[in-house]
Amino acid sequence: MRADRLLALLLLLQNRGRMTAGELAAELEVSVRTVYRDVEALAASGVPVTADRGPDGGYRLMDGYRTRLTGLTDAEADALFLTGAPGPARDLGLGAVLTTAQLKLQAALPAELADRTRRVQDRFHLDAPAWFRDADPVDHLAPVARAVWEQRVLRVHYRRWRGEVHRELHPLGLVLKGGIWYLVAAAVGAATAAAAGSAGVGSAGAASPESAARTYRVSRLLAVEVADETFERPAGFDLAAHWTETARRLTAALHQQTARLRLSPEARRLLPMQFGAAGARALATAGPPDTDGWAEVDLAVESTAVAVGDLLRLGPGAVVLGPPDLREAVAAAATALARRYA
CATH class of the missing domain: 1.10.10 (Arc Repressor Mutant, subunit A)
Structure with a gap:
């Protein structure tokens, strides 16, 4: 050195x-x-x-x-x-x-x-992490990267939302998204799970070479072991194409419904900051403002439980017009908040 x-x-x-x-x-x-x-x-x-x-x-x-x-x-x-x-x-x-x-x-x-x-x-300078968020601790990134470079089998202990699992993986690539490292890998053999459920963020369709590949957040790796044995990468595997398809599928799965909102001028300014591309698309198709400056928009949102918290971040300048179950859930949350501060 x-x-x-x-x-x-x-x-x-x-x-x-x-x-x-x-x-x-x-x-x-x-x-x-x-x-x-x-x-x-x-x-x-x-x-x-x-x-x-x-x-x-x-x-x-x-x-x-x-x-x-x-x-x-x-x-x-x-x-x-x-x-x-x-x-x-x-x-x-x-x-x-x-x-x-x-x-x-x-x-x-x-x-x-x-x-x-x-x-x-x-x-010109690239700063990958998002604002106001510390980067994930990635204690095991170096051995994971070595396994990717050398095409070596990787044995991991992984923490997921509903428990912990042990996996034996064929590591196919690393992706840095918004300052967060992800491992794209194919699981092999039997898995010992502490809880049921899927380990990955997403997977590709069964017809593609990467059909068995899943996505693992590197910061959730509790332990890793780089094995001596090597593996063959799937013929035709394209990491960039796989990630693009995974992201598309994840976005489609997350945006399960469309909320009809009535927004004040201030809430409309907040929309793209709070909801990113979905907020920008909603603004692009917004209806004309009324005499008070309020306008109606259609916004793609996640499940009702997630959407309630997201919509409350817009404050009193946002009124949920539909669907009815989302309107009722936001009203119930707002009422509960009012009771807390009464």
């Missing part, structure tokens, strides 16, 4: 010019003292590293010096596909590998193209 780090340090100085010990330590995810030792090691090996003192000082390479040690390793080539997602790359244990791969790529580019890549990095 130290050889990789020394190369990364050398490429940082070559690509970015003068850098302080603190800046190098942050990039390499090591201590400043480690940077001091690594710089001394580079100098001892014949690399012309110069230390400039003072408030604007730092380390730099002697003018005109360039290295051509820019060949990518297999791991670095794999990591380049995560260049737009440095946070997830770190979660997968590829943060340092990705940094080295990017530096090697920049070092191999002509100066003009290298400058363009740096401008892109300076101007």
Whole structure:
């Protein structure tokens, strides 16, 4: 690992010019003292590293010096596909590998193209997690990722909504959705369940290669074991296509009914923030506002039990007109709330 780090340090100085010990330590995810030792090691090996003192000082390479040690390793080539997602790359244990791969790529580019890549990095940043929500703890993500990479059988202890199960899985891929990691895997053999019910978020149709694949939330893995035996991936399995179909099926299953609402101007402004794409679609087909600014919309909602809580978040600016059972459930909840605060 130290050889990789020394190369990364050398490429940082070559690509970015003068850098302080603190800046190098942050990039390499090591201590400043480690940077001091690594710089001394580079100098001892014949690399012309110069230390400039003072408030604007730092380390730099002697003018005109360039290295051509820019060949990518297999791991670095794999990591380049995560260049737009440095946070997830770190979660997968590829943060340092990705940094080295990017530096090697920049070092191999002509100066003009290298400058363009740096401008892109300076101007665009991906932050995957949603606002106001901490990321899930993913203690077992690294071994799960290794099982996916190496096509190894994975034995897991998984917590689901109605109990815990033990599963033996063929891990087919990892998906990061809204800052949450999901494992797409096919369960094999018999399962020992503490409670009945499905473990996955969704599964594909029986006719597709991924028909046995289900979705497991990585943060709910209580224990994992990467087995020695390997498995063959289903012929024609497409992770992106499987996830798209799973998401479509889940959305269709969740939106079980349509609520007819009468909304104030303020509630209409809240609708897309509270209900996302479903709220935006409802607004797009809303009826004309009346003289007080209230308008009627049709909103796709989940089951009555879930919809009641969601609709109450719109406050007194929302009136449920139908269906009758949903209107009655919201009225009962509002009445119970009023009694609590009476």
